[in-house]
Amino acid sequence: MYNRIIYYDILKSKAITLTTMIFVAASAMLVSLAAILVINLSGALDTLMKQAKTPHFMQMHSGEIDFARLTSFAQQNNNVDDFQVIEFLNMDGARIIFGDRSLANSVQDNGFSIQSEKFDYLLDLDGNIINVSDGQLYVPISYMRDNTTKVGDEAVISGKKFTVVGFLRDSQMNSSLSASKRFLISENDYAQISNLGSTEYLIEFRLKELSALGAFETAYVSAGLEANGPTVTYGLFKTMNALSDGMMIAVILLVSALVVAIAFMCIRFTLLAKIEDDYREIGVMKAIGLRVSDIKKMYLAKYAAIAAGGSIFGFALSILFKGMLLENIRLYMGESENSSFALLFGILGILLVFLAIIAYVSGVLRRFQKISVVEAIRFGTAQEKNVGAKRFWLSRNKLLHTNIFLGIKDVLTRKSLYATMLTVLVISTFIIIVPQNLYNTISSKNFIQYMGIGNYDMRVDIQQTDHISRKAVEIISTMNSDSTISKITLLTTKTFKVKTEDGSKENIKVELGDHSIFPIEYSEGRIPSAENEIALSTLNAEELNKKVGDVVTLVIKGKEKNLTISGIYSDITNGGKTAKAVFSDNSADIMGSIICVELPDKTLIDEKVLEYTDRFDFAKVSGIDEFVTQTFGSTISSVGKASNAAIAVALIIMVLVTLLFMNMLIAKDRYAIAVVKALGFTNADVRVQYVSRSLFVLIVGIVFGTLLANTLGEILAGAVISKFGTSTFKFAVNPFSAYLFSPLMMMCSVLIATMIGTASAGQIKISENIKE
């Protein structure tokens, strides 16, 4: 009997059933994907860390190292299973060149190592320990991912030629969150270039029992051993490796929660309408003595069928899409050992969604208990109380067209009914506006100043070459006689040592020159103008724990130099850790210089870039737009893509929910529609009434959504952006797109969805609905 009831019921409400099923399928797919990803991620991660024998405890150290002391500590500590010290040759990105591009703009600390002997192996893409020969170079996997290089390319490291023979997985430094990246070369090659960079030591331990890690850490610290650098333990390696995919899983779970919520709303809509439709029948069934649980079963059966159909479909989809999402895990960590379990967990996840739906439906159906037999038989509907909007009277309304009035009045009186739709619209607006504002902000000219780039038109970079200062002078003298150029400044970057709070020393890149010509935005304080002043980027200020007015100590040629912090600025170039000062210095090597230029006639930029490129082939000349595109282009464009995707998803959700809701509303309001039609309102009038409802709800939704986007959204986006080193964050809103184009787009979608959703109102027959 159930089969027949379900069959006819579904046939009668095809659109609603289909939409509900789509949402159920989408949520099932997402939950299953998340489960599959979790299992694969944890499996692959375990495999990788097992094969590579990741150290349990690792202390980075730069400076003097006492091997004898460390060895005796390792021998005496009975928790230690194995011990080794690995050298890491840190090299400036500008000296690592693939083809015609260097890693100068890389935000990573790039360095070279040889294969370890005991543990912490660097693995190839099949999970085998790599054996490297002279002249061969293995490159960290992340550089394969961003297409920096490919197998067979030639690489030049500080003038020495290598061939890229493969990519490596590094269980320590794979993650983009790890600041360092290890390249693998042979022992002979390492010996040849070892004096061209600065050597750091990775002091590594494997313990007999991982559980003894805490005790071991204490022992290491209290022994007063080498500790000039960060300490990383096994757990942290694991977290770092899992984080980026973990974040994807978190996003999927978040989205799936949203979709499940929407699926629930759909079910609630349809179910409530159905109950209303069947009110009298339900009353009669109760009257003749059927149990509530029996009646419930009939309704549950339909949703069980929809949920089952959606779940199966969702599972199929998740199998289809899992390859795409697993790609990253496979690349960085390899195959998982327990990937066969993954499907099982996917099914479990889907079962969870299925059960949640059944539980929810059963919860909604609890209101059967409350249906009064007498009311149901006498009136055929629940005698609900009319609340709200009491003062909003047609007899006092001269402004609005009657149809529009009726639409708005209905929304105001049945607030709880429209609340669900409003929620979806607010969320959708939020999803549309926030990424769009974020994109607009980071691509705006103003934001460039927040990023640490002055407002110039053209820049000349002189790097990876010798005699930088002489070459700079040569260019500047040419520019001085160029009448199209109005302003010039030379900024030179040098690396100094800075004393940190705990007395140890770190490298700091300081840009020297006149910073007043092309000023950038300072979040606090002002530009450095005196010889004893310095400005720090936000990230450096945070790391050194300094405020404006504090003093930092640089070590220049062994001599300490105290500088007062004049200001703090946002910077996302050079990994966000920079400083600016004006003092003159002849001691340290120049890492690179830039010449910034303003051209009053902006149309000449392209021409000048070509002219100077031709003339000074050792320098890199770029227009500012081009420079920004090169530096942040991929970030900006991926945010742009994400924003477009968000708009599409939000619009689809809007259209589907509006369609569904309107469909529902028409079914619910058959009687009222028949009444107004009997009174002489046309189908067009009825349509206007429904369009007014949805547009009214939409406008309220847009207002709330936009407010939310500009408050909560701005805070959220600011939190994300601050990761790159900016301190202050305000949305740069494009009013045309955010306040005109997007709302118009939403209105059109909702309008069309309403039109389609209410088309059936035209077929409502007066005679069938108000016959006595």
Added chain:
Amino acid sequence: MKKIIIADDIVKTFGEGDEQCNVLDRISVEITESEFVAVMGPSGSGKSTLMFALSGMDGVNSGKVVFDGKDLSAIGDNELSDLRRTEMGFVFQQPTMLKNLNILDNIILPSMRGNSKNATKISEKARAFMKRVGIAELEERDITQVSGGQLQRAGICRALMNSPKILFGDEPTGSLNSKSAQDIMDIFSEISADGTAVMLVTHDAMVAARTERILFMRDGRIVSELKLPKFDGTHMDDRIGKITVKMLEIGI
């Protein structure tokens, strides 16, 4: 006298195949200006269907209905709506009111379509009608806060708002007690006396006895007709007697 409705040989069928049946079976009827007509017949005889057909709320399968010179099957939905709103008034057995609106707003609803500017004038007119039918103090009430009889009076006010040429009532007293029913009938009598045509569907002889012309229906046909003089408040028993005799005669 001018004819406002001419129905010629109309047939209305429901169902398909074996279950098909003629709910209106070749009915011809004419209604003249300011006539007071009742339609009587057993339940299921097609009274409501006839009313829906005459007012253009539902189409017919064959034959034609001419309202005030316009062939209803030849004009579009929008014109039909306009016609219903401006030339006809309806009162149903169950009060067909919108739950969202209060009594006054329900009454003025059809007149307000595209007419918001005149809200004040329209409301004044409605208040006058409400006073006349004795519900002046109820204008701000919700429709759930008044009795069935009061609601029915509000329904009549709504039907009268656009000064219709004809007022249709489908068992307007059907759900009222006999006192309320008589009060409502007094109002219909007054409306008729003012020159508006009234057509009431009923199976109550007391109601039909107020009218001047009674059509008897059975199985989708008008099987007989009875004319009575204008009701002047007297001879009620006599009129009811005549109707009862007729009903016995034709066996309904």
